[in-house]
Amino acid sequence: MDDMRFFQHFILNAYPHLPVNNSQVWIQTVPAFSHNYDYLMHSMLGLAATHLSAITNVDYSDAALSHRVRAIEGFNKALSKKPEKEPDGDALLATMYSLTFQSAFMSDSLIEFLIMVRGCVMLSGQLLSQSSIAFFVIDWYSHLKYMEPRLDDLPFVDVSLAERAAESLEALKLVLEDEVNSFYYHELVNVVSGIKVSSKLGYWRLVGIYNVMGMLSDAKFSAFANPNNTIGQILLAHFMALEVVMLPMLEREYDKTFPTNQLINRCNWFDTIEGSVPPEFQHFIRWPAEILNDAREKWKAMAMTSGLTVAKRT
Incomplete structure (x- = not known):
């Protein structure tokens, strides 16, 4: 059954x-x-x-x-x-x-x-x-062809959000350790610079990042995705935060209402990253933490009316 x-x-x-x-x-x-x-x-x-x-x-x-x-x-x-x-x-x-x-x-x-x-x-x-x-x-x-007309009349992203994202990424330049982290870092920087120009450009650059996973060699992908790659994990936290920022654009991909619960689990993933980042690197994830924790609270409020289960902080 x-x-x-x-x-x-x-x-x-x-x-x-x-x-x-x-x-x-x-x-x-x-x-x-x-x-x-x-x-x-x-x-x-x-x-x-x-x-x-x-x-x-x-x-x-x-x-x-x-x-x-x-x-x-x-x-x-x-x-x-x-x-x-x-x-x-x-x-x-x-x-x-x-x-x-x-x-x-x-x-x-x-x-x-x-x-x-x-x-x-x-x-x-x-x-x-x-x-x-x-x-x-x-x-x-x-x-x-499908998305272009659906991306008309997009809401603007708060300029202050884009600026704080840019500042957070700028600080990371000092600790980029290898070619793979640098490659993904520059993809994120391109997303933020795109957001500053228009929401549409930010969307196209964000979805393009998914293709990056397929462009890396097996060795480089393994090195980047390794949980012990602290900088890589911090970069992924920034990507999750950018997904939340760009949610009004991403929901245009759906025929119906965007199922917000698809991003709820990102909170769990971020908590794991946050818990694994050494104290001396914690300041690098302040901006992602701000975005994702704020989203978590909003989703909790939504869950009260829709019956969704929202990840709690561990």
Whole structure:
């Protein structure tokens, strides 16, 4: 019975909003062929179970983890073969996105989330080069074409927020330790400079950062995502804060109201980062802490009227 509920919840409320402008594929096409791909079905049920656990008081974590493990096992086997028929490529992509979005709701899963984001970028490029996508529209031009009219009349970002972000990043210049941290740092600086020009430019530069994960070599990605990379963790905290600042722009990606609970787990991730940063580096995360803790309080207020469970500070 739970799996039936998970399946229904996936279609109604839990399917990924990315790639943009693919809602009908997620709602109609993917469920229609999912029974032919066990790993895809498990990824859908796992995401739905995790999502339900995040927005209700019912704990489906055991079922969510079981489905996730089986989805990953099946996905890895399928990935070792080149897609041969429709919709093999779409099944792989849908599984990758479902696993990624599930990790976004999981506590202590920041590294796993980064790995999954990297997987989405790399798999998308591979499937496009092989012309192995039958239903999803995933090329960058289509994203641009869909989003441009939706980004009209955007609200302005408070100039003081952008200035404080710039000041916080400027202070980090003194402690950048290697090429990888410097690369990600400059991507964040570009986002902030874009915000100062316009909300639209800030949006395009922010979403472009996700592609950075796929551009790094395996060695550089591992070095950057390592929890012991203190500067890298501080940079990720800044990225989370910028996501919150840009929330009014990011919600334009959705066909319906932006599900704020998708970002709630960022508070848990930030708490972990904050707790791991040595005392001598704590001042570098003051700005992200200000943004994320303020957002946490706002989300708590929203939860009181919507029944959401909001992460508490540890």
